[in-house]
Amino acid sequence: MTIRHVIRKETYFDSVTLMQITNEVKKLQGVENAVVGMGTDFNIDSLKRLGLYSDAFAGITPADLLLCVQAGDDAAADAALAAAEKLLTTRKKASGAGTAFVPPTQEAAAKQLPDANVVVISVPGAWAAREAEIALRAGRHVMLFSDNVTVEEELKLKTLGVEKNLLVMGPDCGTALINGVPLAFANAVRRGDIGIVAASGTGLQEVTSLIHTMGYGITQAIGVGGRDLSEKIGGKMTLMAAHALGEDPATKVIVLISKPPAPSVLGPLYAELKKIRKPIVVYFIGADPEAIRKEGFTPAHNLQEAAQKACELSGGKAVAVPMTDADAAAKADGLRLPGKYLRGLYSGGTLCDEAQRLLHPVLADLYSNTPVKGCQMLHSVHKSEKHTIVDLGDDEFTRGRAHPMIDPTLRQERIVIETADPDVGLIAFDVVLGYGAHMDMAGEMVAAIEKARKASGRKPVFAACICGTADDPQNMQKQKRTLEDAGVQVFPSNVALIAFVKRAMAGKGV
Amino acid sequence: MSSLKTLFNEDVKVFNVGIPSFADDLKRQGVPVVHVEWRPPAGGNKRVIELLDRIKAWQAEYQTQAKS
Numbered sequence: 001m002t003i004r005h006v007i008r009k010e011t012y013f014d015s016v017t018l019m020q021i022t023n024e025v026k027k028l029q030g031v032e033n034a035v036v037g038m039g040t041d042f043n044i045d046s047l048k049r050l051g052l053y054s055d056a057f058a059g060i061t062p063a064d065l066l067l068c069v070q071a072g073d074d075a076a077a078d079a080a081l082a083a084a085e086k087l088l089t090t091r092k093k094a095s096g097a098g099t100a101f102v103p104p105t106q107e108a109a110a111k112q113l114p115d116a117n118v119v120v121i122s123v124p125g126a127w128a129a130r131e132a133e134i135a136l137r138a139g140r141h142v143m144l145f146s147d148n149v150t151v152e153e154e155l156k157l158k159t160l161g162v163e164k165n166l167l168v169m170g171p172d173c174g175t176a177l178i179n180g181v182p183l184a185f186a187n188a189v190r191r192g193d194i195g196i197v198a199a200s201g202t203g204l205q206e207v208t209s210l211i212h213t214m215g216y217g218i219t220q221a222i223g224v225g226g227r228d229l230s231e232k233i234g235g236k237m238t239l240m241a242a243h244a245l246g247e248d249p250a251t252k253v254i255v256l257i258s259k260p261p262a263p264s265v266l267g268p269l270y271a272e273l274k275k276i277r278k279p280i281v282v283y284f285i286g287a288d289p290e291a292i293r294k295e296g297f298t299p300a301h302n303l304q305e306a307a308q309k310a311c312e313l314s315g316g317k318a319v320a321v322p323m324t325d326a327d328a329a330a331k332a333d334g335l336r337l338p339g340k341y342l343r344g345l346y347s348g349g350t351l352c353d354e355a356q357r358l359l360h361p362v363l364a365d366l367y368s369n370t371p372v373k374g375c376q377m378l379h380s381v382h383k384s385e386k387h388t389i390v391d392l393g394d395d396e397f398t399r400g401r402a403h404p405m406i407d408p409t410l411r412q413e414r415i416v417i418e419t420a421d422p423d424v425g426l427i428a429f430d431v432v433l434g435y436g437a438h439m440d441m442a443g444e445m446v447a448a449i450e451k452a453r454k455a456s457g458r459k460p461v462f463a464a465c466i467c468g469t470a471d472d473p474q475n476m477q478k479q480k481r482t483l484e485d486a487g488v489q490v491f492p493s494n495v496a497l498i499a500f501v502k503r504a505m506a507g508k509g510v
Numbered sequence: 511m512s513s514l515k516t517l518f519n520e521d522v523k524v525f526n527v528g529i530p531s532f533a534d535d536l537k538r539q540g541v542p543v544v545h546v547e548w549r550p551p552a553g554g555n556k557r558v559i560e561l562l563d564r565i566k567a568w569q570a571e572y573q574t575q576a577k578s
Contacts, residue, residue, distance in 0.1 A: 012549035016529050063554030102547040109525045109544040116544065117512035117520055122528030123548050130559065131527050131548070139511030145528065165513045181522040181541050184532050220518065244514045435535040473535075 001032070002077040003052055003070050006085070011065040012038065013088065014122070019402040021087045023409065028083055030076025031069055036084055039064040040124070042401070062124070106134050120183055121170075122146055128171065129153035136160050136168070144170030144225070145184050147395055151232050154225065158236040168237055173223035174201030174403075175434075177208065185405060187434035188471035192217020194310045195245035197238055199228045199258035200285070202348030202393075203303055205432060205467050207255060210307035210493060212469045214319050219251045220244075226349075229261035235269050246276035253313045254280045255306055257350075260287040270295050279313045281306055285350065286357055286372060302354060304495040321493070328496035329503035331489055337425025337461055340508045342501060343418040344389030345411050345429040347404035348467065351494045352391035355428070358498040363387045363505060370394055384418060387505075389428075405437045412448035419452035419460055426461045426504055428497060431483070433468025433476060442466075442479040446486040461504065463489040465497035 013021075018037050025034040033050055037043040039060035047053040052068050060066060067084050071077035103109040106119065119135035121128055125148025132142045136157065144157075149171035161168035169176050174185040175198075182188065187205055189212040198204035201223060208221050222245075224237040238258065245251045254276065261269055261284065273280055274296065282297040283306040289299030298313065300306035304321055311319040342363065346352035353372055360366045360374040367388045369381040378385060381396055392404040392411055404411055411429065418424050431441045438444065442464075449462055464483055470476050483490045491497040512520060524543040526533035533545035552558035 010549075010553050014529050016531060061554050063550040102545060104547050104549065106525055106527065106546060109546050113523055113525070113542060113544045116523040116525050116542075117517065118522055119525045119527060120532055122526075122532060124550075126556070127550060130551075130563070135525070139513075140525070141512055141514075141517060145532075165515060167514060167517070179518060179520070179522050181524075181536070181539070183524070183536075240514060244518070248518050250518070436529075436532055 001070060001072065002074045003054075003068065004077040004081050005052075005054070005056060005066065005068040006081060007039070007056070007060055008065040008067075010063050012063065013065060013091070015124075015402045016406055017091050019407045019409070021084060021091070024087060025069060025080050025084045028076070028080050030072040031080045032072065033070040034080065034084070035066065035068045036088075037066060037401075038062050038124075039066050062126070106131065106138065110138065117141060118143060118178060118183070120145060122184070125149050125171070129157060132157050132168065133160065136164060136166055139164065139166070141167040142169065143176050143183050143223070144168065144173055146170070147172040147398060151227060151230070154227060155233055158228075158233060162236055162240060165240075167222065167241065169223045170225040172201070173225050175204045175221065176223045177218060177221040179220070182435045185432070185434055185436040186221070187212070187467075187469050188473070189221075189469060190217035190471075191219065192314065193219060193250060193252035194255060194314055195219045195248060195251035195253070196221040196255045196257070197224060197241040197245065198222070198256070199224050199226050199238065200350040202430075202432060202467065203257045203283075203285070203350035205348070205434060206303045206351065206494060207257060207307045207310075209434075209467055209469050210304055210322070211311055212471070213322050213492065214307060214311045216311040216314050216319075219248060226259065229258050229265050229269070231262035231264050235261060235265045239269065239272050242273060242276060246278055252278065253310050254278055255283070255310045256280060257283045257303070257306060258285070260284045273297065281309045281313065285353060302358070302495050303350070304493045321496075323492050323496040325496065325499035328491055328499040332500050332503035335461055335504055337504060337508070338459060339421070339423045339425035341421070341423045341425060342387045342389070342505055342508075343384055343421075343424055343427045345414050345418070345427065346389065346391050347393050347411065348430050348432055349391045349393050351430050351465070351467065352389055354494055355389050355498055355501075358495070359387075359389070359501065362502055363508070369396070384421070390414070405432045405441070408438060408441060408444035408448070412444060415445070415448040416452040416455060419449070419458055420456040422458070424460050425508070426463065426501065428463045428501055430494065431464055431466045431468075431479060433466065433472040433474045433479065435473065437474070439474055440479075440482075441474075442482040446482055446488070449486055449488070461489070462487065463491070463497055463500055463504075465491045465494045467494070
C-alpha cells in the first residue's frame with residue numbers, strides 16, 4: 001500500500017468541484033482512497049480518520065489545496081495523483097471558458113455587469129458574511145447559500161439589509177425564485193399569482209413544485225434562512241418579504257412557511273401580517289393550526305396542504321393533490337418487510353422534519369440527528385438506532401463537503417450500512433430535482449441500493465419521494481422510471497411517501 | 511443600486527460568488543451572470559482580512575469626507 005500527497009499553497013477550488021474530482025480519482029484502478037480538498041479542519045479530520053494523515057499536513061491552512069491518495073502500489077498512487085492534478089487543471093480552464101477575464105472579486109465583477117442586482121454567495125461559511133456585506137454595501141440583494149454563518153453575523157447583515165431595503169435571503173438559503181429566475185437549488189416552476197416566503201429551503205422547493213404540479217404558478221419565492229423567525233433575528237426578512245408581496249400587484253395569495261416563530265416574534269409578526277390585505281396561507285411546521293386560523297390566516301397541516309390551499313385560494317375552486325394518502329397507503333398492502341425498523345435518509349431538512357412529525361405519533365423510539373418534539377437525539381449521527389430518520393444536509397454532515405443534493409456519497413454509504421442491518425425493514429429517502437441539484441440522483445441511489453443488496457443479501461423495501469417538476473432539467477419521468485425499475489416505490493410528495501410508510505410500518509411501532 | 515421596492519420590476523442580473531455550476535445554470539437560461547473566481551482573501555488569514563477591510567472602510571470614509 002502506498003500513500004502519496006501534494007499540497008498546493010493558496011490554491012482554491014469550490015467544494016463541488018473537489019467532490020467531483022475526489023469521486024473520479026476514487027474510481028481509478030488500484031486506488032483505495034482519496035481526499036482532494038481544501039486544508040480545512042474537516043478535511044484534516046477526514047485524513048486522520050482514514051489513516052492518511054502525516055506531519056506534512058501540519059502547517060496547512062484552509063486556503064491551501066491538498067491531494068492525498070492511497071493506492072495498492074506506487075505506480076497506481078502516482079497515476080492517481082497525476083490524474084487528480086490533470087482534472088484540477090481542466091476544471092480551472094473550464095470555469096473561465098468563454099470569457100476573457102474571470103473577476104476574482106465582486107468589485108471587479110461590477111465592471112462587467114454594473115447593474116447586477118442579486119449576489120448568490122456559496123463560499124465557505126467563515127468568509128460568507130464578508131462577501132454578503134460587500135454586496136449589500138454596493139446596493140445588491142443577497143442570496144446567502146452558505147451555511148455555518150453565525151447568528152451574530154446574520155443579525156448584522158439583516159439589519160443592514162433592512163436599512164438599505166435589500167433582501168438577505170439566508171444564510172443556509174438553498175432556494176429562491178425571483179421574477180421567475182431560479183437561484184441555486186430551485187425547480188422549474190411556472191409563473192402565476194402565488195408568492196411565497198419561507199424559512200425553509202426544501203419546504204420552499206416542495207411547495208413550489210407541488211403548486212406547479214397542481215397546475216398553478218408563483219410570482220416570487222423568497223427564502224429567508226431557517227433562523228429568521230428566531231428571537232435574535234426577529235423575523236426581519238420574513239416581514240420585509242411579506243410586505244413586498246403584499247404590495248406586489250401580481251401576487252394574489254401569499255404562503256408563509258417556517259418553523260414556529262419564537263414567542264417574542266409571533267405577536268409582532270401576526271400584527272404586521274394582518275396589515276396585508278391578501279389571503280395568507282401559514283404553515284408553521286409543528287404548530288397548532290387552530291391558533292393560526294383564529295388569527296385570521298389559512299393554516300396548513302403539512303407542505304402538500306400548504307400548496308393545495310394556496311392553489312385553491314388562487315383559483316377559487318377545489319384542487320386535488322397528486323396522490324391521495326389512501327392511494328399511497330394502498331401501495332403498502334401485501335408488502336412484507338424483512339425487519340421491524342424504518343430508516344429515513346433525507347437530503348432535505350424540512351422533508352426530514354415533516355417525516356418525523358407525521359411518524360412519531362405511530363412509531364415509538366423514533367431517533368434523528370435533528371429530532372423534533374417527541375423524537376429522540378441519536379447518540380451518534382453516523383449510527384442509526386431503532387427507527388431513525390436522518391437529515392444528511394445538516395451542518396455536521398456538510399462542513400467541508402458538498403450538500404447531499406449534489407454529492408450522493410454519504411447517502412450511498414448509509415444505504416449500504418442500513419441495508420446490512422438485520423433489523424431494517426424499510427428505507428425511505430428523498431430525491432430532490434431542480435437547478436443546482438445532481439443530474440441523476442435516482443441513478444446514484446439505485447447504484448447504492450444494488451450494491452447494498454448484493455453485499456448483504458438482504459432486501460429491505462425502498463421507498464422515495466421526488467421533489468421536483470416535470471420541467472426540471474433532470475427529466476422527472478426518467479428519474480421516476482430509474483427508481484421504479486430498481487423496485488423502489490415512488491411518490492410525488494413527502495406526505496404521500498409518509499402515508500405509505502405509515503401503512504407499511506403498521507404494527508411495528510417498537 | 512437595487513431596492514426591494516423595484517426588484518420585482520427589474521431584470522434579475524447576478525454575481526455568482528462560489529459554486530460555479532450555479533452560474534452555469536443561470537447562463538443556460540439566458541440570465542445575465544458574472545461568475546466571481548473567489549478564493550480566500552489574504553491567504554485565508556482572518557486577522558489580515560480584518561485589517562484590510564478596516565483600511566478599505568477608512569479610505570471610503572476619507573473619500574466621502576473629501577468630496578463633501
